[in-house]
């Protein structure tokens with residue numbers, strides 16, 4: 039299938055899943071194009087893993103349907119399984135087996151001849167830089183090494199599409215950057231990547247296109263830049279002195295309804311104000327602060343970031359430390 | 366078919382490899398606690414147990430059949446726990462994302478548990494032989510003992526897997542196990558013949574498939590084919606029903622887990 043000259047690798051339409059009365063996802067529809075890095079961005083419990091599990095055929099949707107490279111994930115599950123690789127969210131590793139034994143096992147599960155498995159293992163171990171540790175039991179591996187082995191396992195079937203569930207969760211900065219680097223290299227080899235994350239910077243810098251998911255629904259779909267541009271306006275961030283947090287609410291009500299002001303979200307010690315044109319809005323905002331008798335400690339002005347997009351779309355921050363928006 | 370053999374072979378070898386990595390637990394798997402029952406209980410109750418009541422030359426020869434079946438019970442009931450760990454740490458998910466037949470994971474576990482159980486039964490019969498207990502029906506009798514053990518073991522392992530796929534955590538799994546296993550042992554003919562039990566216990570014990578397995582194995586060790594054959598016929602029928610029931614339950618639990 040072609041959409042504006044791009045091949046559709048995955049087509050999901052109206053996917054829904056309910057677990058014992060809890061709606062995990064509700065009517066998800068999206069497309070993934072061949073050769074891109076597609077991200078599912080959302081907080082814990084948003085339904086990212088459930089979506090991925092449906093696409094890799096290990097969970098059956100209660101509603102809707104999906105195709106992977108043209109094959110239905112329920113009716114042609116076996117075909118789909120031959121075409122994809124999967125890196126689960128948990129470190130799905132058998133601590134008693136060595137890294138190489140994991141890969142040999144998978145070779146048999148993909149019904150490869152031994153010689154082919156060995157060839158692929160040598161290549162993949164080099165790619166993820168795990169050659170030296172390959173014959174040590176996995177229980178001696180560090181977190182980063184386990185993640186590399188996870189990735190190697192996902193690559194063994196030579197997949198057309200690789201699914202990564204929170205690939206950098208809990209990793210140190212160094213390992214995160216390295217994983218990003220591998221993922222980009224895989225895209226260069228023509229592998230389509232579908233990944234989940236709850237890191238905004240990861241989604242912003244790594245993904246070609248994103249679906250923002252919250253509460254089991256898609257809130258927005260597009261490239262990071264489209265999403266930011268779609269928000270419209272820039273952000274003025276005000277911080278008040280620690281002793282003056284009481285004036286934040288006063289200032290918010292002063293600002294509400296003013297020209298140029300599109301949305302306001304209050305924080306512990308300040309405000310984020312989304313405005314149409316900052317050069318016109320800034321004097322108005324400062325005047326309002328004066329009227330509200332708020333002493334400003336810090337003023338910051340920036341183009342919308344993905345976290346601003348997220349707050350604007352969902353009404354809350356991706357992690358819980360911020361209160362909600364006042365649109 | 367070749368693909369099926371390849372994947373089941375690889376999955377079974379994984380269990381073997383895991384066991385061999387844990388040298389400690391490998392030793393304790395073969396020299397299992399059940400042996401202590403045979404050696405200590407068997408000799409301890411030598412005088413206390415009345416030969417007239419147990420209908421055997423000595424208590425240890427009476428107990429051997431019970432210990433064999435208790436081994437099957439323990440192995441079977443614990444057989445699902447490794448799948449539970451796989452489910453908890455996501456390894457099962459990884460296995461199921463590959464193009465294997467959905468039954469292969471479970472089948473490999475059956476194969477492994479059954480093989481280990483057979484080895485353990487042979488060790489027990491070997492140790493019993495050291496204490497002078499020789500099966501009256503010879504090597505063929507030993508083969509039939511293994512066969513009955515397997516019949517019972519399949520159902521138990523299926524129950525264990527059903528529990529593993531149904532519980533929320535392995536804490537729950539072990540609680541359920543602990544709750545099941547002792548009553549099953551005491552409400553059976555493993556330690557005392559039904560005729561020597563309080564009436565209510567002997568009634569309950571009759572509903573315990575373990576009793577039927579023991580009562581078929583015991584004459585194979587103590588008396589001979591004439592007494593054993595009708596009981597073997599009986600146990601095959603009972604186990605067929607028991608296994609069908611357990612396999613059905615575990616298939617349902619499995620299907621629920623993997624959607």
Ligand SMILES: Nc1ncnc2c1ncn2[C@@H]1O[C@H](COP(=O)(O)OP(=O)(O)O)[C@@H](O)[C@H]1O
Pocket residue numbers: 057058060061062063080081082083084085086087088089
């Ligand atoms: N196997 C399951 N059984 C019951 N509830 C589940 C199961 N898997 C997910 N859920 C629920 O579905 C929702 C979405 O979960 P999940 O897809 O794991 O979210 P995410 O990966 O975005 O954190 C959560 O409320 C979660 O508790």
Ligand SMILES: [Mg+2]
Pocket residue numbers: 086087088127203204
């Ligand atoms: Mg998740």
